[in-house]
Each structure stands twice: as structure tokens, then as C-alpha cells.
Amino acid sequence: MQTRWMMVGILALATQALAEDGRYEALPLAGADGGKGGGRALIVDTRDGHVWVWSENELLSSPGGQRRYGSGFIYQGKLRPGTQPGEIIEQQPR
Template sequence: MRRGWMLLGLLALSDAALADEGRAGEGRYEALPLAGADGGKGGARAFILDTRDGHVWIWSENELITTPDGRRRYGAGFIYQGKLRPGSQPGEMIEQQGR
């Protein structure tokens, strides 16, 4: 069921990309699998990149979610990470995070 939600999300993003671009081939949204929880305990994750505008999301199969009625539970969800910007040269530090 959880993998079904991931596939549904990725299909929705790819359909939107194809409709937006009006062509097939390399899509607007690219997804890469990330390492999950140790021992395969339901920690599937994916890095999703909007190749046109630079937005980044992490899809997680086992994320703490707040439901509309205020309760908290674990389930699949997308977490927005921010927007990337291009650098001017290889190896350039774009933004350093505080410690």
C-alpha cells in the first residue's frame, strides 16, 4: 500500500510534467531513491527534483503526519526542501548552513 502511494505520487508528477512540456523524453521531475531505515523497516525515501524550476522534495514512506483533526500518525508524505539555484563555477559553495 505504501509503495502504491509513492507510485501514485510519482505518476502524478510525471503526468503533470508531460502535460506541461507537451513532449515525452526526459521529464520535468526526476526521482532518485534514497537509503531507507536499517533492516527494511518501512523507511523508503526518494529525492524528487523539478528540473525546470529547481524545487526539491523528499518523499518518505514513514513520515510523522498531522491529520486534519489534529492527531499525529505515521504515513507517506512529501516534504518540501527548498529551491536550488545554479552556481557560476564547479565546486562553488552555494549556501552554507549554520551549525
């Protein structure tokens, strides 16, 4: 719970300082409630199209190779605008 509040504070301060209003949108993902430590959110950069998933309980690897659970961001890639509603957007090459 303490980690969640710390991340909320960091996100609030970072977006206020660096981004214009409405640039980043966060949407809760299924399973985000229930008190099991599985809080997840989809974060979209509405200006540049970058997408991340924030997870409260993600398996992380340290530089030393040790693995532990903790909160983290997972970059999902970059989207492009569609041309019509319902269009399927293929993954862009890197």
C-alpha cells in the same frame, strides 16, 4: 507496501500528464532499502529548482491535531544554478 505502489502509480500518472520528459528526477536516499518501511527519495524539479523528500514512513499531523505515521512529501525549498562545480549554494531567503 501497498502505499508504496499507490504512490508510484500516482507519481507516474501525474508526471506523464503534467510535465515534460525528464523534468522531475528522483534519487533514492540512504536507508531506502532494508525492508524497515523507511523508503525515502529526493525529488528534484530540474526546470524550476524545487526539491522535495518523499518518505514512506513520516510522522504526519492531521488538521485535528492528531499525529500518525504515513507517507508524505516534505518540501525542502528551491535551488538555483551554480556557476562552477563544487560551489556551495546558500539558502535563499523566502
